[in-house]
Amino acid sequence: MKLVFVNPHPDDAEFTSASTIKQAVDLGWDVTQILMTSDEYGTNRNDFTGKRIRAIRKHEMREAAKAYGTNPDGSSKVKIIWFGEIDANLPFNRDVYLRLKKILIDLKPDIVIGPDSFFSLDLHPDHKHTGWLVYIIVKSMEPSKRPMLLLYHSSNTNFFIPIKDLWIHRVATAKHRSQFSPLFNKLLYPLRKSFYFKRGLKMGRILAEGFRRVNFTKGENEIKKLRHKIIYLFEMRMFNNFSEKLCHPTPKELGLIEE
Numbered sequence: 001m002k003l004v005f006v007n008p009h010p011d012d013a014e015f016t017s018a019s020t021i022k023q024a025v026d027l028g029w030d031v032t033q034i035l036m037t038s039d040e041y042g043t044n045r046n047d048f049t050g051k052r053i054r055a056i057r058k059h060e061m062r063e064a065a066k067a068y069g070t071n072p073d074g075s076s077k078v079k080i081i082w083f084g085e086i087d088a089n090l091p092f093n094r095d096v097y098l099r100l101k102k103i104l105i106d107l108k109p110d111i112v113i114g115p116d117s118f119f120s121l122d123l124h125p126d127h128k129h130t131g132w133l134v135y136i137i138v139k140s141m142e143p144s145k146r147p148m149l150l151l152y153h154s155s156n157t158n159f160f161i162p163i164k165d166l167w168i169h170r171v172a173t174a175k176h177r178s179q180f181s182p183l184f185n186k187l188l189y190p191l192r193k194s195f196y197f198k199r200g201l202k203m204g205r206i207l208a209e210g211f212r213r214v215n216f217t218k219g220e221n222e223i224k225k226l227r228h229k230i231i232y233l234f235e236m237r238m239f240n241n242f243s244e245k246l247c248h249p250t251p252k253e254l255g256l257i258e259e
């Protein structure tokens with residue numbers, strides 16, 4: 001079995017799906033994380049913004065991948081593909097669509113996991129664009145050859161994967177040291193437990209990671225319930241003009257775009 005994640009940033013899969021990744025690796029599945037951007041603005045420190053934080057984030061991502069298991073040569077069982085777009089600047093256009101589609105078709109996944117852009121719990125522009133891209137790429141595939149598509153960060157979950165080992169969340173997330181302080185990670189652990197348990201109540205008394213399984217049926221992405229509408233509007237407001245606010249200095253000024 002082949003499981004492919006399409007993530008806007010390093011840490012998105014650790015934050016949402018660490019237990020699912022660990023279980024897939026333990027079962028001997030082939031797991032790949034495609035990282036659309038490399039978190040070039042993932043710091044409050046101006047002296048680190050750009051190439052410096054990118055190098056740190058790539059290192060942290062490699063370490064996080066190793067947390068799920070390593071090969072005899074020390075490399076991570078989870079494979080990493082850097083797509084190479086810039087943090088907060090992931091375009092939603094034909095070029096990115098075609099490049100990502102080629103990677104996904106070549107990988108021949110059985111299951112694809114990415115962010116939900118329709119019932120989103122995180123409307124960061126990179127998340128929104130990644131979610132749209134993954135959705136339309138999988139939809140464009142011939143139905144008999146389509147991989148199963150699961151979406152994380154969704155307010156409308158309908159597919160739950162029981163958590164065998166919650167600890168892996170803490171271990172894998174901790175590798176993204178520049179993003180999550182040890183104290184934050186420590187506090188997050190009991191919070192996660194209660195959150196997963198609460199969600200698990202929907203399905204019985206189990207801890208579970210929740211996804212929205214997409215079936216490509218008409219109207220499945222339409223927001224109808226008031227609760228989902230409120231969450232979506234809140235997210236829209238929060239991330240309004242986000243890229244403009246975040247990207248100082250601009251990617252060009254930082255030398256991230258060569259012309």
Ligand SMILES: [Zn+2]
Pocket residue numbers: 008009012124127
């Ligand atoms: Zn992210």
